[in-house]
Amino acid sequence: MHHSSSKAAWNPEHISTVWFDSHFNHAANRVIDWVGAELDIENAATMLDFGCGGGITTLGVALRYPSVQLHGVDIGDKFLQLPELAKEQLHLQQLPDNLHLHRIQPLQPLAESHVVDAVFNWSVFEHVPQSHIPVIFADLYNSIREGGLFFLQIEPFYHSPWGSHLRRFVDTPWAHLLWPSGRLQDAVMDYDGEIPAQHQGHQYQARGVENFKRFHLEEFNRLNGITADQITAYVRDAGFEILREQRLSMDIPVPEVLLEQYRKEDLLTNGILLLARKQA
Numbered sequence: 596m597h598h599s600s601s602k603a604a605w606n607p608e609h610i611s612t613v614w615f616d617s618h619f620n621h622a623a624n625r626v627i628d629w630v631g632a633e634l635d636i637e638n639a640a641t642m643l644d645f646g647c648g649g650g651i652t653t654l655g656v657a658l659r660y661p662s663v664q665l666h667g668v669d670i671g672d673k674f675l676q677l678p679e680l681a682k683e684q685l686h687l688q689q690l691p692d693n694l695h696l697h698r699i700q701p702l703q704p705l706a707e708s709h710v711v712d713a714v715f716n717w718s719v720f721e722h723v724p725q726s727h728i729p730v731i732f733a734d735l736y737n738s739i740r741e742g743g744l745f746f747l748q749i750e751p752f753y754h755s756p757w758g759s760h761l762r763r764f765v766d767t768p769w770a771h772l773l774w775p776s777g778r779l780q781d782a783v784m785d786y787d788g789e790i791p792a793q794h795q796g797h798q799y800q801a802r803g804v805e806n807f808k809r810f811h812l813e814e815f816n817r818l819n820g821i822t823a824d825q826i827t828a829y830v831r832d833a834g835f836e837i838l839r840e841q842r843l844s845m846d847i848p849v850p851e852v853l854l855e856q857y858r859k860e861d862l863l864t865n866g867i868l869l870l871a872r873k874q875a
């Protein structure tokens with residue numbers, strides 16, 4: 596699928612990194628499939644990507660639906676690199692007019708300035724302090740029109756085998772729950788193997804290996820430890836009706852010591868895709 600209308604022409608054949616592909620194709624298409632099951636996206640006016648990060652997924656939706664206004668918001672500014680990246684990976688000359696990326700402050704209210712048909716987020720709510728989640732969900736609920744949709748994805752969950760998000764450095768399942776924290780930190784800092792291409796991202800080139808490791812350890816320390824049951828409860832408490840939910844689970848032997856401390860279900864649930872609706 597290419598677009599041949601001049602400015603917004605893009606060609607997916609140039610995609611060369613697993614990172615770009617996993618956002619532009621995989622994540623964007625999951626969002627489109629799930630939201631599109633309940634909303635005629637073609638005729639939607641506006642969608643919001645909360646925690647858009649580098650904005651690759653937001654761009655993936657924007658280019659596939661040029662008539663829809665796509666807003667991406669994030670507390671960071673990684674999306675400033677998107678024009679250059681899109682030129683390299685899609686031969687896109689400039690970002691499309693229907694894509695709007697904004698930097699926000701944590702807990703900045705969005706409902707004052709946005710009325711949208713759907714909100715989506717990808718790998719965001721395991722990184723936000725848990726106390727912020729009800730506040731953010733209430734605001735997102737208010738920014739969605741009546742009958743509009745809310746899509747959420749989290750993977751991996753904290754209590755799952757590689758829930759530390761550190762698998763690229765430490766392959767031992769549940770190392771973050773089994774080992775003293777110093778051992779995990781040392782294992783990351785001492786790792787000198789290859790970083791698999793799908794885990795490099797653009798941070799890797801930009802930061803160098805040492806800082807890349809420190810960045811991921813900091814990210815690990817900020818994970819909120821939320822479970823699938825907890826996040827769905829927050830979605831319901833915000834007033835949404837859950838329409839569809841898919842929990843991804845793993846089937847590997849769980850160390851006995853973990854079963855004494857955690858629920859088996861939490862230890863083996865590594866992801867969730869969820870679609871909810873604001874009542875009309």
Ligand SMILES: C[S@@+](CC[C@H](N)C(=O)[O-])C[C@H]1O[C@@H](n2cnc3c(N)ncnc32)[C@H](O)[C@@H]1O
Binds near residue numbers: 647650652670716719
């Ligand atoms: C793991 S990244 C995912 C980014 C993007 N959705 C993706 O799939 O590449 C999590 C993102 O959530 C953002 N974030 C964390 N707390 C936030 C908040 N309170 N408001 C908006 N974005 C937030 C972070 O800055 C980060 O870009």
